Amino acid sequence: MVGSELTNIRAPRVKAARRLAKRSFREQDRRFLAEGPQAVREALKLDGVTLELFATAEAEQRHADLVAQALAQGVPVHRASGEVMAELSQTVTPQGLLAICGFVHVPLETALAGGPKLVAVLAHVRDPGNAGTVMRAADAAGADAVVFTDASVDPYNGKCVRASAGSLFHLPVVIGSPVARAVHELKAAGLRVLAADGAGERTLDDVELDLPTAWIFGNEAWGLPEDVRALADEVVRVPIYGQAESLNLATAAAVCLYASARVQRVP
Amino acid sequence: MVGSELTNIRAPRVKAARRLAKRSFREQDRRFLAEGPQAVREALKLDGVTLELFATAEAEQRHADLVAQALAQGVPVHRASGEVMAELSQTVTPQGLLAICGFVHVPLETALAGGPKLVAVLAHVRDPGNAGTVMRAADAAGADAVVFTDASVDPYNGKCVRASAGSLFHLPVVIGSPVARAVHELKAAGLRVLAADGAGERTLDDVELDLPTAWIFGNEAWGLPEDVRALADEVVRVPIYGQAESLNLATAAAVCLYASARVQRVP
Structure with missing residues (x-):
């Protein structure tokens, strides 16, 4: 003391x-x-x-x-x-x-250096609780890194740190990368870039998920803007089997990340 | 007016x-x-x-x-x-x-009358925001009903209604059923009853999910009590591939419900 x-x-x-x-x-x-x-x-x-x-x-x-x-x-x-x-x-x-x-975040290059197979990108995510819950889900799903683009909430926000339940300290976190640059580097690192958005033509059930994949998740209220969707290799939606209009951001992210993790890990 | x-x-x-x-x-x-x-x-x-x-x-x-x-x-x-x-x-x-x-809830018998294939049960869930988010995820995953056991939050709580984003009005909701009675009726309706809990021996990746299934989800902080786990046909955990201790309740529920929905719907 x-x-x-x-x-x-x-x-x-x-x-x-x-x-x-x-x-x-x-x-x-x-x-x-x-x-x-x-x-x-x-x-x-x-x-x-x-x-x-x-x-x-x-x-x-x-x-x-x-x-x-x-x-x-x-x-x-x-x-x-x-x-x-x-x-x-x-x-x-x-x-x-x-x-x-x-601060614990690392440069984008460092996060992508080890041959990542699963990365979560938060673009324009504004709610710190949601962002922290996505970090926790990414950690649980064994993701290799989480990237916060420059228009996203600060992962060091107190509410985000709490919602991450320690995951902020578990996996490489990148901050403030412009989304276009992040997507360019992710592709250069051999990752397929999938944008999770209700506008996707194909659903999670129809896409090959066994390749190394980076998922981009967007804003709670209005999803991903057109220019971000255009950067991705494909726009993919979580199938809605019932009457709900959509899933909340963190649950959608968990479903996407676990779908990739399962296919990549379970023969 | x-x-x-x-x-x-x-x-x-x-x-x-x-x-x-x-x-x-x-x-x-x-x-x-x-x-x-x-x-x-x-x-x-x-x-x-x-x-x-x-x-x-x-x-x-x-x-x-x-x-x-x-x-x-x-x-x-x-x-x-x-x-x-x-x-x-x-x-x-x-x-x-x-x-x-x-009020829009229905008796348990009514909810289970149509040959349900996927049901979400909330046992001892206390946080209304979490409960509403689980309802929304269950609706999105095409679940046939959501059952709130007698020790769970009130689904008519304002925060729960908001978090459900309309799903409270979309699918049959049951309130206040003692958990033992609910499990008995679910089994009688031909559903396999899986308790989602970190104590499960097998993970979501190892369990057959193509049969009609009821998932029981427990409290945010301490999971499902022993007596509830004992009622289920099996205790199943969501695999943690990274360093996270656990997933938050709503994201874990979404991952389980979607895993079942996918296997049941995608040949």
């Missing part, structure tokens, strides 16, 4: 963490907040990613293993009062544990 | 609608609120389900087709001030259109 308990929400250390709730300050400091034991546990698995840890007295007891692990790695651990934690937390019921982490 | 614009949030008509935000009053009145143009459109497709419609002046213009349709069906339409709509709405940015609907 470093120093005495932080009780003043105007203390410089608290303000320096608090400002990371804003994207512009995250980009300036190249740091973000990871909240809750699950995110902290996954962050601590990566060398040098966790820069500071805040813990309430209660969380320090409940998650003594994580606090010990942080201290063993030389991470400064600050005890914070409930009021300070509430100030830093972006949730209604703070879990008492919050880390400041250094 | 019936009468003059409602501007008083304490008017009896407004209070009678407002109380439907609470489950106990919904059950007493056998009515619920459906908010937004999408839900209202789907409600109006069913005979006699829409009992009253509230519309702001702006929404009345923007959704003139829906208002006309309601009036043609003899549904009383009340013009509401922005303040009254904000009082009735359960969203941060009300869309200006809100219907009072009669």
